[in-house]
Amino acid sequence: MRLSQVFLAMIVFFYGVAAAQAHHVLGRPSYSLGEDSNTPPSMQVETQIGDFYVTYMAFPAFPKPNEQGRVNLYASRIDNGLPFDGEVTFKVRDDSWFASKEEILGVQKIDDNVYRQGFIFKSDGSYIVTAEFESGGEPYKIDFPLQIGEPSSVGPIGITIGVLIFVLIIVNVLQRNRRFQLKAQRAHRANNQ
Amino acid sequence: MIMTHPGLPDAWLWLALAVMFLALLKILSIKPKLTNKSRYISVEKIPVVGQIAILFSKSPWPLVILKFVSVGLFLTVIAAGLFGTPIPERNLATTLTWTVWWSGLIITVFFLGSAWCAVCPWDTIASWLVKHRMWKRADPSSSLGLRMPKMWRNTWPALIMFIGLTWLELGVGVTTNPYATAVLSLVMIVMATSYMAVFEGKPFCKYVCPVGRTVGFYSQVSMVELRPKKQDICAECKTLECYHGTEEIEPCPTHLVMGTLTQSTYCTSCSACTMSCPHQNVAWRLRSPASEAIQYARPHWDEAWFMLGLLGLTTFHGITMMEFWEKGLSSFAQVIGDSGQLILSFSLGMAIVFAAPILLYAVLIKIMQLLIPIKVSFKKAFSTLAFISLPLAFVYHIAHNLNHLIRESRGFTNVLLNPLGRDSLPLSSSELHMRHMNPLISEQLLYALQAGLMIFGFWLALQILQKRTLDILNNQFYRRYYLLPGIIFIMSVTAFNLWLLVQPMTMRM
Numbered sequence: 001m002r003l004s005q006v007f008l009a010m011i012v013f014f015y016g017v018a019a020a021q022a023h024h025v026l027g028r029p030s031y032s033l034g035e036d037s038n039t040p041p042s043m044q045v046e047t048q049i050g051d052f053y054v055t056y057m058a059f060p061a062f063p064k065p066n067e068q069g070r071v072n073l074y075a076s077r078i079d080n081g082l083p084f085d086g087e088v089t090f091k092v093r094d095d096s097w098f099a100s101k102e103e104i105l106g107v108q109k110i111d112d113n114v115y116r117q118g119f120i121f122k123s124d125g126s127y128i129v130t131a132e133f134e135s136g137g138e139p140y141k142i143d144f145p146l147q148i149g150e151p152s153s154v155g156p157i158g159i160t161i162g163v164l165i166f167v168l169i170i171v172n173v174l175q176r177n178r179r180f181q182l183k184a185q186r187a188h189r190a191n192n193q
Numbered sequence: 194m195i196m197t198h199p200g201l202p203d204a205w206l207w208l209a210l211a212v213m214f215l216a217l218l219k220i221l222s223i224k225p226k227l228t229n230k231s232r233y234i235s236v237e238k239i240p241v242v243g244q245i246a247i248l249f250s251k252s253p254w255p256l257v258i259l260k261f262v263s264v265g266l267f268l269t270v271i272a273a274g275l276f277g278t279p280i281p282e283r284n285l286a287t288t289l290t291w292t293v294w295w296s297g298l299i300i301t302v303f304f305l306g307s308a309w310c311a312v313c314p315w316d317t318i319a320s321w322l323v324k325h326r327m328w329k330r331a332d333p334s335s336s337l338g339l340r341m342p343k344m345w346r347n348t349w350p351a352l353i354m355f356i357g358l359t360w361l362e363l364g365v366g367v368t369t370n371p372y373a374t375a376v377l378s379l380v381m382i383v384m385a386t387s388y389m390a391v392f393e394g395k396p397f398c399k400y401v402c403p404v405g406r407t408v409g410f411y412s413q414v415s416m417v418e419l420r421p422k423k424q425d426i427c428a429e430c431k432t433l434e435c436y437h438g439t440e441e442i443e444p445c446p447t448h449l450v451m452g453t454l455t456q457s458t459y460c461t462s463c464s465a466c467t468m469s470c471p472h473q474n475v476a477w478r479l480r481s482p483a484s485e486a487i488q489y490a491r492p493h494w495d496e497a498w499f500m501l502g503l504l505g506l507t508t509f510h511g512i513t514m515m516e517f518w519e520k521g522l523s524s525f526a527q528v529i530g531d532s533g534q535l536i537l538s539f540s541l542g543m544a545i546v547f548a549a550p551i552l553l554y555a556v557l558i559k560i561m562q563l564l565i566p567i568k569v570s571f572k573k574a575f576s577t578l579a580f581i582s583l584p585l586a587f588v589y590h591i592a593h594n595l596n597h598l599i600r601e602s603r604g605f606t607n608v609l610l611n612p613l614g615r616d617s618l619p620l621s622s623s624e625l626h627m628r629h630m631n632p633l634i635s636e637q638l639l640y641a642l643q644a645g646l647m648i649f650g651f652w653l654a655l656q657i658l659q660k661r662t663l664d665i666l667n668n669q670f671y672r673r674y675y676l677l678p679g680i681i682f683i684m685s686v687t688a689f690n691l692w693l694l695v696q697p698m699t700m701r702m
Contacts, residue, residue: 030369031280031619041280041619048523049532061619062279078527142533147279151372156275160379164322164386171323171390175334 029145031061045144051077051135052084056144063148065123071146073115073131083113088133090117095126095145105129124149196629197516197697198596201640206695209644213651213687217680220655221673225663231484236417236477246477250467253328260317267314267378269612274375277613282604282620284371285612290378291368292601292701296594298404299411303482303591306412306419310405310461316398319385330443336389341396347495348406352502355403356547359506363513364539368701395446399459409458410500413485413580414587414653417477418457419466426474427452435466435475442469451475456490483653486580487660494572497579501554504586504686505547511593511693512546514701550686554582557678564677566670577661581654581683588650589690592643596698599633629700647691654683 029045043061047054055074063069075084090105108115121127127146134140237243249255266289274286281287298309310316324331367373388397398405412418421427435451438444447459451466451474467475512518525531526538558574604624611617620628632639658679663671 029279047533048526048535050530051527053523078523150276156376156379157271160383163383167383167387167390168322171337174337179334 088115091130095128121148196700200695205640205644212648216652225659234479259312263312264314271375273612274371281369283614283617286371286374288608296598302411306415306417308462315381315385319389323389338393348499350401351406352499399447412457414483416482434469439469492576497576500579500582501551504582507586507590509546514698561678580657584650584653585686588646592646603628
């Protein structure tokens with residue numbers, strides 16, 4: 001394998017690592033503010049699953065630890081717009097690679113076409129709230145992101161700097177080896193002459 | 194709340210169609226010339242602008258200062274994306290990158306060619322990291338200096354990157370996610386630096402960078418070019434400083450020889466040639482737009498795909514901002530059982546829209562092969578006529594971007610003053626409404642620009658078609674009806690893009 005191909009393979013590998021660090025977001029979060037109300041801004045994610053359009057809203061948009069918050073879930077049928085009438089189970093887990101522990105936040109019944117679930121988190125972090133319900137004998141499971149406090153942003157910078165240093169060091173080492181080889185070859189030739 | 198921009202009014206549409214019809218009659222009535230003589234005006238002779246051009250050509254420092262500004266803004270974008278508010282319209286990362294830079298960049302290509310590449314922060318940071326030089330020629334041992342493998346010396350990687358970028362932009366929603374925008378910026382830095390550390394020259398800029406190639410191909414339709422002042426000086430030159438560089442100045446990073454340069458596609462406007470030429474024979478000049486695409490640029494198979502890809506992706510951009518796209522995607526997702534962010538449905542939809550114009554083009558090339566009296570390979574005809582897609586993609590891209598730039602960039606000053614968007618709230622309905630109602634220029638002027646651009650692109654495409662068809666026929670046996678498949682393609686694309694402009698367009702943020 002040529003040197004250039006080895007390097008390209010390495011580059012591809014590191015991009016893969018960088019991509020795996022990306023935010024876990026299902027649905028597109030958007031932030032809104034009701035102009036005619038003094039409520040705090042909300043974070044909203046709209047998504048589609050099976051026969052339903054699901055809208056999830058988090059209040060406040062940027063919840064902090066030990067602060068009371070609420071998620072609202074609206075689920076309406078795509079074909080006729082009727083709201084889903086049943087029970088929704090809300091669960092939560094850490095949004096990290098190896099987190100498996102899931103806690104039940106609560107089971108909610110419909111209230112004015114909305115499923116409301118309150119929460120208080122004790123520490124900063126990225127969480128995934130899962131809403132589960134059953135309709136027509138089929139289970140529905142939807143994941144939504146929930147950020148408590150400030151997100152940790154050192155990861156991407158750290159990875160970038162790490163990869164850059166790694167590439168530059170490897171290039172430097174290979175260049176030194178090349179120079180030594182060249183010197184050795186020249187010395188060898190000089191000795192033979 | 195979803196706001197939409199009003200589409201092009203019917204009056205402008207009919208006016209554009211009427212002018213296009215006249216343009217079509219004109220092209221069918223004139224006899225094609227074997228060579229079109231282009232007129233040039235040296236930029237250096239234009240007051241004020243000329244002085245600035247001379248300053249940039251002779252000294253490296255103005256460019257270095259601009260590079261510092263560009264890198265400063267870029268690092269602020271990364272900081273804002275990683276540490277700022279996730280509200281896209283309040284964060285510098287999303288507003289500067291997608292609303293101002295990406296929308297405005299395409300417009301600047303018409304006036305400045307590939308000038309952006311000269312101050313590109315990805316390349317600048319990579320150069321500083323690998324070469325440890327502000328502008329002077331670096332020690333060759335700073336990079337491994339390997340030659341890019343031959344199989345990758347083409348624009349396929351850039352096309353794949355551009356498809357990927359569009360997918361991230363519109364499918365994953367990077368445009369409304371400051372964090373993802375910052376991560377994407379960091380990935381580009383890693384890519385640019387890795388390529389520069391391993392390979393000689395700037396193969397990332399030349400073969401991989403989706404922005405560089407987009408700018409490069411569009412600069413074929415630009416009104417400026419960097420060329421020798423006197424061709425005979427270059428013809429007699431034996432030292433080729435523009436290609437080899439000097440002791441102080443870097444050689445051309447994309448291996449161009451000024452004396453034989455006929456297309457700007459791979460020029461990064463780095464000024465190395467203007468500074469290294471001992472005869473000071475390299476300068477910017479004004480030209481007839483598209484003279485390069487009409488006759489000077491050489492056809493290549495991979496480049497033809499990139500140009501057609503540009504066309505497919507720009508049209509796709511427009512489609513995704515229509516209301517019918519959301520509804521169609523939702524129905525399609527139900528049929529195939531897709532859930533969540535509908536990534537699978539989006540990807541399939543994107544593939545279909547991307548492939549449609551290329552398929553239509555390929556079919557029409559086949560028909561043309563049957564019409565013409567001489568035998569021409571499909572590959573040659575496909576590559577030669579692909580230039581017609583360039584002005585069509587370019588003008589629609591600008592017309593579409595004008596909507597974003599003029600209607601969505603209000604309030605940018607506030608974002609610039611608070612780049613991280615600290616303590617800011619999302620746009621209220623009234624703010625959204627105000628932005629919507631107060632574009633940067635009058636709506637009628639915007640419509641006039643959009644209609645004018647579409648006519649301009651149509652006219653350029655017809656001229657390219659006529660000249661390139663003559664090339665295929667080896668300047669013999671020309672008949673007007675040989676143009677028919679090409680005209681059908683140009684009319685279909687223009688009609689569809691005009692229809693898209695007439696539709697209300699969803700506001701991005």
